[in-house]
Amino acid sequence: MSDRWMPGGVTAPQGFLASGTWSGIKRNRRPDLALIVATTPAVAAGLFTMNRIKAAPVLLAQQHLRRGRARAILVNSGCANCLTGRQGLRDARTVASAVARQLALPLHDVLVASTGVIGRRLPVARILRAVPRVVQRLSARGHRESAWAILTTDTHPKEAALEWPLGRTRVRLGGMAKGAGMVAPHLATMLAFFTTDVAISARLLRQALQQACEASFHRITVDGDMSTNDTVLILASGQAGNAPITRAGVAFHQFAAHLTRLAAQLAHLLVRDGEGATKVAAIRVIHARSIREAERCARQVANSPLVKTMLAGSDDNVGRIVAAVGASGVHVTPERLRVLVNGRLIVADGRQRPAPRAAVRALMRAETVHVTIDLRAGQAATQLWTCDLTEGYVRLNARYTT
Amino acid sequence: MSDRWMPGGVTAPQGFLASGTWSGIKRNRRPDLALIVATTPAVAAGLFTMNRIKAAPVLLAQQHLRRGRARAILVNSGCANCLTGRQGLRDARTVASAVARQLALPLHDVLVASTGVIGRRLPVARILRAVPRVVQRLSARGHRESAWAILTTDTHPKEAALEWPLGRTRVRLGGMAKGAGMVAPHLATMLAFFTTDVAISARLLRQALQQACEASFHRITVDGDMSTNDTVLILASGQAGNAPITRAGVAFHQFAAHLTRLAAQLAHLLVRDGEGATKVAAIRVIHARSIREAERCARQVANSPLVKTMLAGSDDNVGRIVAAVGASGVHVTPERLRVLVNGRLIVADGRQRPAPRAAVRALMRAETVHVTIDLRAGQAATQLWTCDLTEGYVRLNARYTT
Numbered sequence: 001m002s003d004r005w006m007p008g009g010v011t012a013p014q015g016f017l018a019s020g021t022w023s024g025i026k027r028n029r030r031p032d033l034a035l036i037v038a039t040t041p042a043v044a045a046g047l048f049t050m051n052r053i054k055a056a057p058v059l060l061a062q063q064h065l066r067r068g069r070a071r072a073i074l075v076n077s078g079c080a081n082c083l084t085g086r087q088g089l090r091d092a093r094t095v096a097s098a099v100a101r102q103l104a105l106p107l108h109d110v111l112v113a114s115t116g117v118i119g120r121r122l123p124v125a126r127i128l129r130a131v132p133r134v135v136q137r138l139s140a141r142g143h144r145e146s147a148w149a150i151l152t153t154d155t156h157p158k159e160a161a162l163e164w165p166l167g168r169t170r171v172r173l174g175g176m177a178k179g180a181g182m183v184a185p186h187l188a189t190m191l192a193f194f195t196t197d198v199a200i201s202a203r204l205l206r207q208a209l210q211q212a213c214e215a216s217f218h219r220i221t222v223d224g225d226m227s228t229n230d231t232v233l234i235l236a237s238g239q240a241g242n243a244p245i246t247r248a249g250v251a252f253h254q255f256a257a258h259l260t261r262l263a264a265q266l267a268h269l270l271v272r273d274g275e276g277a278t279k280v281a282a283i284r285v286i287h288a289r290s291i292r293e294a295e296r297c298a299r300q301v302a303n304s305p306l307v308k309t310m311l312a313g314s315d316d317n318v319g320r321i322v323a324a325v326g327a328s329g330v331h332v333t334p335e336r337l338r339v340l341v342n343g344r345l346i347v348a349d350g351r352q353r354p355a356p357r358a359a360v361r362a363l364m365r366a367e368t369v370h371v372t373i374d375l376r377a378g379q380a381a382t383q384l385w386t387c388d389l390t391e392g393y394v395r396l397n398a399r400y401t402t
Numbered sequence: 403m404s405d406r407w408m409p410g411g412v413t414a415p416q417g418f419l420a421s422g423t424w425s426g427i428k429r430n431r432r433p434d435l436a437l438i439v440a441t442t443p444a445v446a447a448g449l450f451t452m453n454r455i456k457a458a459p460v461l462l463a464q465q466h467l468r469r470g471r472a473r474a475i476l477v478n479s480g481c482a483n484c485l486t487g488r489q490g491l492r493d494a495r496t497v498a499s500a501v502a503r504q505l506a507l508p509l510h511d512v513l514v515a516s517t518g519v520i521g522r523r524l525p526v527a528r529i530l531r532a533v534p535r536v537v538q539r540l541s542a543r544g545h546r547e548s549a550w551a552i553l554t555t556d557t558h559p560k561e562a563a564l565e566w567p568l569g570r571t572r573v574r575l576g577g578m579a580k581g582a583g584m585v586a587p588h589l590a591t592m593l594a595f596f597t598t599d600v601a602i603s604a605r606l607l608r609q610a611l612q613q614a615c616e617a618s619f620h621r622i623t624v625d626g627d628m629s630t631n632d633t634v635l636i637l638a639s640g641q642a643g644n645a646p647i648t649r650a651g652v653a654f655h656q657f658a659a660h661l662t663r664l665a666a667q668l669a670h671l672l673v674r675d676g677e678g679a680t681k682v683a684a685i686r687v688i689h690a691r692s693i694r695e696a697e698r699c700a701r702q703v704a705n706s707p708l709v710k711t712m713l714a715g716s717d718d719n720v721g722r723i724v725a726a727v728g729a730s731g732v733h734v735t736p737e738r739l740r741v742l743v744n745g746r747l748i749v750a751d752g753r754q755r756p757a758p759r760a761a762v763r764a765l766m767r768a769e770t771v772h773v774t775i776d777l778r779a780g781q782a783a784t785q786l787w788t789c790d791l792t793e794g795y796v797r798l799n800a801r802y803t804t
Contacts, residue, residue, distance in 0.1 A: 052729075052733075053724050053725065053727065053734070053736050053739075054736075080721070083736075084752075084753050087753070117721065118720075118721020118722065118725060118754070119724075119749075228721075228725050305707070309796050317519060318521060319482070319519065319520020319630075320520065322520065322521075322630070323453060323455065323630050325454075325455065326453035326454040326456075327454075328454075329452075330454070331454075332454050332455070334454075334456075335487075347521075349487055350485070350487040350488070351485050351486050351489070351490065352485045352486070352520070352521030352522070389707075389796060391797060394711050394714065394791060394793045394796055395793060
């Protein structure tokens, strides 16, 4: 009896149904409406974008979450319902109400999330027409079709589920996410939804979610942009029958650790599927003077267009990494700085070590490039995941609305 | 008698010679070595990258500038002589010495600057072989060939010169610059060289240079990266015969204003010739709570890959501008925010105004897109210039060393 990955995404835990359908927001009949429902009352928590401009669904979900309970999550892709003023908030409430009515739930039990183009009104009539269908399709095997329906420029759905023993029972955690572009500090246009059958208090559920996001979605960056719609939600059905987790003991820490592991897995899938990305880089900063400086240095390198294009071209222009380190403004003595790529020492003693260019390029061609920046200035360390910047990224984003 | 633009670049002022040649650093016989020389003793000042990792030529030029005097500037393109340790500093000194010997000057009268790939040793032997030639080619009409020799991925040389009356004489200012990639806060991989025949003290020359850079090169951004080699130098020959400027009076302010005007002209040419750029955008933030917030907001928008790719595609996805404003963390009330594109109100009252998409796209197709972000939160304002992010940028930078 130990933990194991399992299939089933958000419907892996007991007490959850999910579905996905096409409502007509997207063209080409690609699915654009997903629903997750807890079959019995559930505890809920959420985290949202730090962007000062928040989309209407974010404002509504925050409002509904105040009670720490919810039963349904309605997600649409293709339209962000952002920059839509009071009308946008009315539209979000209208579609949430339709779901509530159909499921015979109070309005505040329905959470909403949206992703897609900013500045356009939500096509409410189309969504209302699709609500009966998406409710009818709800199934305990509906995880995959709901994971498809939340995507925008992602190339494939991202889901995962974990199971582990807790007391005399086994408990489960499932999740799905979408990312692709705008993935960067503080959640980005990133949606992630988790379900669990663990019995846990709303306060501790929220605390575990924060811990998990801090160590996963906050550690990835695709383009340094931050969206208006980022939403992470979790519902806990309590159907596993464990002794309810109501204090920060062993059971809680185990739960938080598993949620972190699941979130990290989804985060990793997100960055690997970044818009136009062909490879992933782990930027590790060690021996910084402080966590703040480690963080600043890692972000500067991970978001540098010159570093990211170098990765795309598998070029050996590693001086760009050093230029980004210097540009970050953190404390660094050029003579002490060391840079390693996939374990090979490239920069030391204030200079780039003479190495055959072909050898360095071979390192850069790896599917995952591990860059270690050793500042040799203190004790703090951090790591970020990023992806390369390709012509594909530009192509996707130059014509996103068209 | 008033000010006028004139031809002649860095050799427009009296008392200056310039030249350019191919030394063999670059392939394809493209010029890579430039020399500017004052025919008589000159006052000098410089500004350098804020990057914590500074290239060897930057360290040497800073050292030689301590006296506030210099006679020659040797510039090479194709190799940054950065991350080259103590050897790099010796190499920079060796080529400077060769120029000093050839011109019969003390070593400290020769300043150096380099741009190109980081991490490779300066090809000293090739440069030493080319020094007699670049000295022999010195000419009072050599501005154009020296402006060619400092380029890297720029598509054309950038130079300008100004003349204005001062007392009973006319005085002149000339300049040339290179930029292209890595152009962003605090000078970027940007080299700029100015000459003037004004008689002025070293202290005031430096002060005027700082003012001019603050209002020009510091206000442009191509990709948010900052180079290890940024260098701006100015030599003043005093040959115009004006009463020397030794205090911050009218003559000084006039001089500083003209230097600012010239630097702004070169900065504008740099951003228009940004790597892969097809258009320029002026990002103006008004009614911010403070200059700091105006600045932070403008930088976030100007460096957002999503905004820059939207510009490239002339797309109407203006919500991305709002998302970047919100992501900057400055004080903004969504309902008060206004965004104008080329004078047309696009966002107001917390929502994107309904406008024909074709009309918005037509605005975006302009060669220069003027974006005004009205935060309506205070009195501060600022403006930045940026360019679009195209597949051409990625292509250039994925294969820069190859």
